[in-house]
Amino acid sequence: MLETFRQLFGSAEGARIYRAPGRVNLIGEHTDYTLGFVLPVALDLATHIAAVPSPDGMLRIYSQQRRELREFTAAGIPQRQPAHDWTDYPIGVAVELARAGFPLAPANLLICSSVPEGSGLSSSAALEVASALAFLSGRAIDPLDLARLCQRAERNFVGVPCGIMDQYISIFGRRNSAVEIDCRSLGHRFVPLPESITFTAVNSMVKHALAGSAYKDRVAECAAAADALGLPLRDFSPSQFESKAHNLPPLVARRARHVVTENARVADFVESSMRGDLARMGRLMVESHRSLQNDYEVSCPELDFLVDTALSIDGVYGSRMTGGGFGGCTVTMLRPDALPHFQQQIVSAYEARFQVTPQLYPCHPSPGAGEGPANP
Numbered sequence: 194m195l196e197t198f199r200q201l202f203g204s205a206e207g208a209r210i211y212r213a214p215g216r217v218n219l220i221g222e223h224t225d226y227t228l229g230f231v232l233p234v235a236l237d238l239a240t241h242i243a244a245v246p247s248p249d250g251m252l253r254i255y256s257q258q259r260r261e262l263r264e265f266t267a268a269g270i271p272q273r274q275p276a277h278d279w280t281d282y283p284i285g286v287a288v289e290l291a292r293a294g295f296p297l298a299p300a301n302l303l304i305c306s307s308v309p310e311g312s313g314l315s316s317s318a319a320l321e322v323a324s325a326l327a328f329l330s331g332r333a334i335d336p337l338d339l340a341r342l343c344q345r346a347e348r349n350f351v352g353v354p355c356g357i358m359d360q361y362i363s364i365f366g367r368r369n370s371a372v373e374i375d376c377r378s379l380g381h382r383f384v385p386l387p388e389s390i391t392f393t394a395v396n397s398m399v400k401h402a403l404a405g406s407a408y409k410d411r412v413a414e415c416a417a418a419a420d421a422l423g424l425p426l427r428d429f430s431p432s433q434f435e436s437k438a439h440n441l442p443p444l445v446a447r448r449a450r451h452v453v454t455e456n457a458r459v460a461d462f463v464e465s466s467m468r469g470d471l472a473r474m475g476r477l478m479v480e481s482h483r484s485l486q487n488d489y490e491v492s493c494p495e496l497d498f499l500v501d502t503a504l505s506i507d508g509v510y511g512s513r514m515t516g517g518g519f520g521g522c523t524v525t526m527l528r529p530d531a532l533p534h535f536q537q538q539i540v541s542a543y544e545a546r547f548q549v550t551p552q553l554y555p556c557h558p559s560p561g562a563g564e565g566p567a568n569p
């Protein structure tokens with residue numbers, strides 16, 4: 194990474210490297226923006242940014258994935274408007290930092306990421322959090338404030354009405370642990386995962402055009418449901434909800450039903466994990482997928498195929514789409530020794546059906562963002 198930095202900017206002297214992980218969400222999908230519960234894991238896939246202060250008043254950002262260098266006048270950052278491209282993520286963060294009393298110091302930045310873009314593993318939050326750390330350059334900030342600031346950058350500057358999960362887990366991730374986040378209190382607890390299982394993400398390699406607009410529709414549909422019911426969705430148990438659901442238009446009721454039952458599944462999954470009830474954990478993942486597929490309608494044929502195929506493979510406990518949907522990844526819970534066989538089976542089935550090779554990412558629960566390591 195430092196060699197690339199040298200080639201781009203002449204010298205890497207004094208470079209500091211910051212790392213922010215992507216994530217896979219085990220269960221609790223499309224529940225964060227209604228302030229419900231989620232259970233993500235930070236991954237060893239991460240975005241690294243190398244940064245060196247620049248003497249000439251400019252902010253330069255190079256993305257190795259984009260092979261693109263962009264330049265900004267550091268002093269002009271607070272006035273910038275969105276450019277509607279990838280730079281909105283780091284610049285949105287710089288704008289929010291300036292607002293929060295951390296003015297931007299001129300610098301040269303190199304972004305290198307192993308998080309696949311637009312695949313539901315949250316390359317966007319990894320980029321935001323790594324950018325924030327690079328811009329802060331060691332200045333102290335409360336980690337929860339940092340997560341909220343990065344979320345604001347994505348909401349206000351990029352224009353995605355996202356919840357807090359992705360930024361939160363990128364900061365609060367922990368080795369060998371999932372993190373149950375209460376998106377209203379913004380508290381969390383670490384959930385150690387049974388050692389006899391592992392998780393793997395499978396990338397469908399597609400992203401359907403519907404993703405952005407449907408996300409905004411779901412946010413609006415959930416708000417309409419909470420309005421009509423007079424209570425936030427997270428305050429309903431499934432049975433309380435069913436006793437009121439007839440007051441809602443059928444489509445809104447289905448959307449809300451997903452959210453209410455999904456919140457209940459997160460609690461059930463965590464308890465099952467503590468008890469080591471692997472079969473129940475797997476069943477809850479499948480129920481989550483069916484709810485996203487049928488009630489929330491954010492799946493797609495490629496994701497459904499990956500889930501159904503995974504469930505037919507020996508050693509698999511459960512599988513579901515993860516992330517926003519309409520493409521991107523599934524996450525599958527399986528026996529560690531079944532992984533090679535699973536990989537071979539799922540790849541050949543998916544290739545035969547869609548003529549595309551899916552990529553697999555074994556999920557190693559990893560620590561949240563910070564400075565280093567030096568050699569990504």
Ligand code: ADP
Pocket residue numbers: 240256257258259278279280282304305306309310311312313314315316317318320516
């Ligand atoms: P996800 O967060 O699931 O990966 P998003 O659509 O939320 O998908 O975010 C993907 C966007 O984030 C990309 O289209 C790009 O604009 C930006 N991005 C992420 N990583 C990088 C990177 N390494 N270089 C440039 N842009 C990036």
Ligand code: MG
Pocket residue numbers: 315316317318359
């Ligand atoms: Mg994202």
